[in-house]
Amino acid sequence: MSAATHGSHAGHDHGAAHGHDLPFWRKYVFSVDHKVIGVQYTITALVFLLFGFSLMMIMRYQLAYPGRPLPIVGSWLGPGLVNADRSLSPDGYNVFGAMHGTIMVFLAVVPLVVGGFGNYVVPLQIGAPDMAFPRLNAASYWSYLSGGLVMFASFFMKGGAAQSGWTSYAPLAVISPGQTVWLLGMVLLITSSLLGSVNFIVTIVQLRAPGLSFFRLPFFVWAQFVTAFLLLLAFPPLEAAAILQLMDRIAGTSFFMPTGLVVSGQILPTEALPHTGGGSPLLWQHLFWFLAHPEVYVLILPAMGIVAEVVANNTRKPLWGYRSMVYAIIFLGFMSFIVWAHHMFMTGMGTKLSLFFATTTMIISIPSVVVLTALILSLWGAAMRFNSQFLFALAFLPMFAIGGLTGLPLGLPASDIHLHDTYYVIGHFHYVVAPGTIFAIFAGVYHWYPKVTGRKMSELLGRVHFWPSLICMNVIFLPMLFQGLQGLSRRTYDPLVYDAGQAVQGWHFVSSWGAWILAIAQIPFIINFFWSAVAGKKVSDNPWDATTLEWAAPSPPPHGNFLKSVSVYRDPYVYSPPGRPSDFWPQNQPPED
Amino acid sequence: MMAGGYSLWLPVDVSKHGFEIDRLIYALHILMAVLFVGWGIVFAYCLVRFRQRPGHRADAVVIKAKASKYAEIGVAVFEAVLLLAFAVPVLARVKNQFPSEAESEVVRVVAEQFAWNGHYAGADGVFGRTDPKFIAPDNLIGLDPNDPHGTDDIITVNELHVPVNKPVIVRLSSKDVIHSFAVPALRVKQDVIPGMTIPIWFEAARLGEFDIQCAQLCGNNHFKMRGRIHIDTDAAFAEWKKSKAPGEAPKVSEEDFQL
Amino acid sequence: MVNVKRVAVLCLAAVGVAVSGSDVLAGGPMGTATIKGKAMLSAAKPSMRAIDMGADKACAAMHSKPQYPQGKMVFPDGSIPYAFIYLKDGVTGKYDTPSTPVEIDQQGCMYRPHVFGMIAGQPLLIKNNDDTAHNIHALPKKNAQFNFSQPKKGLENKLEGSKTFTRPEVMVKIKCDVHPWMSAYAGVLSHPFFAVSGKGGEWEIKNVPAGKYTLAIWHEEWGTMEVPIEVADGATVEHTFTYSKAAAQRDVNVREVTVGSGPIARASNP
């Protein structure tokens, strides 16, 4: 960039690189710069997001029109995935279902909010030149990409991709094709997450700019901090579970295989399934959900962080109850480790244990209510600026509210008897992650785009993107709640088989059309994303008149981020301070200014 | 057949305990609606009132919103009430307070990919021994032909009959993977875990024929794992049992041969 | 040279005549000898029940009379159908892989045919003639497994090349996971000298070249037996296989386990 940057970076070694005198592939491909890695994460994850969504659109055709041959894509899919008449096969449905879940959670949303936004924004927001371990950061991305490619390649391998659901319950997963590759992919993804989380925690603790105390951290950084701890401590048990299941599959151990199984009329052990038994299918579920429940908060906490940033910036006032929000998410993080078995109420656990987990589940809902209430109260007395990112952040609030509230009937074991494993569950968590987290991701993209590119995205296209997306999200997911109340089991290839399915088949039709229109509604976003990078309106370093440190760096920030060292003098969101003419007071502006 | 249905709420309930579950679901949805509308009103008011416009500046002085604290406390109290007053008693009754076996109809259900095998004890009231080595197309649960208790046992596939107004105990087990025995109309759901026998119980209050669904992904034909449960009068139930009781071994003639 | 007579295995089966593989599958050195005989059971008949198709209305609707498990069928004179008889050892010629597929029909929720022979590499044509979903799950030991669904009537899958059974294996079990009573058995050989016993337990293997062989029989319920046999050109040799209890070796792994059962999950259980 400028001479100043040049000077401050003289004498780089091979690892940390100059921004300008490196070959293309070192600068943009095998870079160790957190910003390049953040962008790599974002783009890779957006591609996987689209891919995961495409799988679902194919499944939605089968659900809307059971048994009808798939138009166009039917002829692209291999014989295992479609029937002879080119309609989606039951195996194909299960493959797509399992991979949709896996891709969306592990390859799209978490990499976007943590790998993408976390990488790009956290060092900037804390005034650091980079992550604490830049090369580890790159290793994390490449491990993620390898895991993603392994998952993707599994579609083309013998036996196909995994088809036992993203939860991979044993013994089904142990005896089903495609699972070994899935497990190998998971091990790579887990490794990536672990490397990333170590890096985030060290960065946030060690590399904060002078004056940036913990309670002056932007809420987004707090969210990433808690998230990193969840990833650090919750993923290893899944890794352990993956190792054990891998052993079950390739070494023939029986960790998750009980005694006395008769699979397809064959008494185990057989040559193909040499399991002698003695294991416990529930062990897998405990290990899996010990990760996967904190994983839910990994999906939602950074999203809350993004929304908080966008809300504070566009209401032009400080967040209401910043400290209580911070305490709430720390509490949320702790509690998320002792609620996992509420996913297992129907496994026949004793009532005492059920009640323990129901109680912790009710308790964990309180901090979520605190955060949501604080965000809504932050709107009070605001001077709202309705730009695209704020629209998405605003929409996040009621959508997340529906997602959170519908969790209550599932958290109580008695009402869960009727709703467990029905479409109600699907509606519930999709309200949290689709119009919840994914809207937050969109808000983040619109918000930080000028920082990354130096240009703004089109407001008009932003609105054309927002309104149909908001409507379609509800058209897709609200009917699922009705279907669930009727008692329709999830993962049902042909809903018409059941009475419950027939009673709510119309809603499948509605949901499916909602999904396809939602896909069309993403076209303006894709155009906006690429077109604005070259033709968007050029803007200043701080186009949103924001207070946090990332806006003190040039847009795009050079290698090393800041032109001169930054210090922090105040809380993160000093907007509209009384007695000052300007309606924002950046964190790094010295008071005597 | 009512393909294209647009049902909005719970299905018919034919069990004696189901109303308690339904009541809890009602109460929860009312709570959810109250909270959502409450938030929504504040939200909508803010959107209208606090827009950016010339001459309007955000009020950075933090409002003292006692309301939020009350709301949070209210939610916590309400959840506690739901948990203790509604959820706990239902759970205790459904899961723990089993009727005595003598007063109930006991059925074994052996799940497999992709069928529900029913097993009734027959006239002697004792279940025959089972062993995988006897599994055959006419003996899907592997009933031991040498066990005298088993000779009168009734075996069904995807078809259960139970008497109305009498407690029914279902002992669930699985041959292969995890299934989930779900009867929405009876508000019954229980995962079937291989290696375990898990009993559940219910009492039907109305006659009819309803779906048994598998609620846990169990393989490629998971969707096809549909059984029917018939709730019969005592007389009809006895009649059905009699009609299903195995009689003399059938005489096979060459007419029965088809390659 | 692939010289396949356009007589499907099924046509012969329909009239209940014993089926000789060499009659329909040629393509290698053929002889003029005939081996024929019967399959009989001298032991007590097994206990048997009619198949309960209540599971699927579409299945039950296709049958006016009860269906019996084929493996347990014994005719009044003690003869048994569905035995697979083949030349186990001694065949020296090389036989072409026919391109005509073996058809497996799912009809009335039963596999037709229930027992059949084929030459390794021969295509398999699997049809669903039922108004319900079927799942075809092959459980070979030496060949590749397959497991797929045919969720509606009229679907056909042709398995060829590496997808079909490419190695000799007696027998490969095929079953439907949706209708657990449905099963079929394929005897995969490298030559066409096999037969399946039919009415009266009769079977016949034609066009056998002169030589010494081991003749073997397989039956799903009663197990396997072998006998050395020698045939001369133009001769007809007869052999009756009789299963007594002693001869039957059931190919099952005997273990004392209750089906799908384990410790009762809860102490509060009645």
Next chain:
Amino acid sequence: MSATAEVIPHTVEPHPVTGVYNGKFGMWLFLASEIMLFGALFSSYVLLRVGSAEWPHGYSVLNVPLATVNTMVLITSSVTVVMAWYCLQLNDFGKARLYLLATIGLALVFMVIKYIEYSSKFEHHHYPRTNLFYGLYFTLTGLHGLHVLGGILVFLYFVGPGAGMWKTDPHRYTNRVECAGLYWHFVDLVWIFLFPSIYLL
């Protein structure tokens, strides 16, 4: 002089508040996740063992004397790695290198003994699939063995291609050895839990 150290604070010198440099902090966090990994595996072990009707005593089927020797080998290697770090602090690279080589040697001895143990199990047709006990035995000791192997590679790097850093940035080199030492102690600690729970109980 490494530039990364210039740009990124606390790569070498400790953070004034936390009192550690980045690498050490990161290593502690990594070890926390490792504790969760082995913790989950140990929990699985306990759950499976408690749920089993019968379970062989480790001492009756496994080679306890060999494992005892291995325990001593691993503990000794923990001492040598501390000595290596100590010598680096005293600026004695030659001696430190010897201690590192000793650590590698001991780790290799550990692996060789492990190999002997495994092969005798295979000779007796005891495989992971044999029963749950052997499944856990091979999985847990195998995973631990992979950790030992990883440690060997890291130490080989320090005495081999990575040794150049001693000349350019001795402080950082010392820190690296310290971090690797922390990891090595953890690997040792896991063995100290594994040994009694699998071999002796």
